[in-house]
Amino acid sequence: MATAAEPPPPRAAPVPLTTLSRWYLYAIHGYFCEVMFTAAWEFAVNLNWKFPGVTSVWALFIYGTCILTVEQMYLRLRGRCRVLQRCLIYTAWTYLWEFSTGLLLRQFGACPWDYSQFRYNFMGLITAEYAVPWFCASFLAERLVIRRTLRLRFHAGPEDGWTPGRRAEAAGGGGDGNGYLKGE
Template sequence: MQKSRYLSGIMRWYVYAIHGILCEILFTSIWDVFAEKKCKLIGVSSIWAILIYGTAIFLIEKMSFHLKRKCPLVARCLIYTLWTYIWEFSTGYVLRIFDACPWDYSHFPGNIKGLITLEYAVPWYFGCMIAEQVVIKYTLRLQLLQDGNKGKGK
């Protein structure tokens, strides 16, 4: 008989980190097609993205538990987008102290200290919506199967 258990917090964090890195690589490659007219589809990310995305989406998961009863989806995604900007600015600020910040938005007109840019508000908004409505929703449903016959000579 097989038993199952839901993913632990650290396992969900890992799924969110991998999702974030994948989305960043896809976004940067597609952005280059339209903004830079480069058709090679070469996306970029940073090792820091594991910590940044994993933690950001994990905390959005926690926020969603509290906000779903109180706010409609549009308002929740605005809150998540604000959180994303705060998190991106904060982590970028700390990484910049150590000369390790992998992004610089200084060339965008809507940038704030080169750490965030208002031009990304719409992609962040829809990214947050996808995070809540798809990634978090289905990650919370994932289960690990455990063999119930362990130690019984099988």
């Protein structure tokens, strides 16, 4: 008489992403957007059908940290002020962060941007002409990136997607009912 296998142990509740994991996602997002923006700019200004997008490795740190800070602002401000007010705050933060990181990188000859050719630039590190794009980017970052990233969860179990029972079934049976071959 066959006995029923014991039910699998209960799965632990999914846990939110770590701060480092969220920072990484924000860094990659910012990096990608920078490349796409510069490609679109090159096309709009020079009609370059190659769409060459460029950025710097520094952009990973800059965007990851900037968006992680905006995430914390979002969590603190979401019940206190409307989205347009938050986006104005995010835009001001973005200008402050862009200026600060640009000034620091310039000290080492490593600042990858120079807005000196823009009419309303300040020290070539920031420009008022980007106010609307930064505002729109902050709106999209909150609505599409930050809110969804905060909903992501790690699941309990192996990171490679293995589920109990698969190894024994793939080996033609002989399992112990817990997904392992007898003798493992």
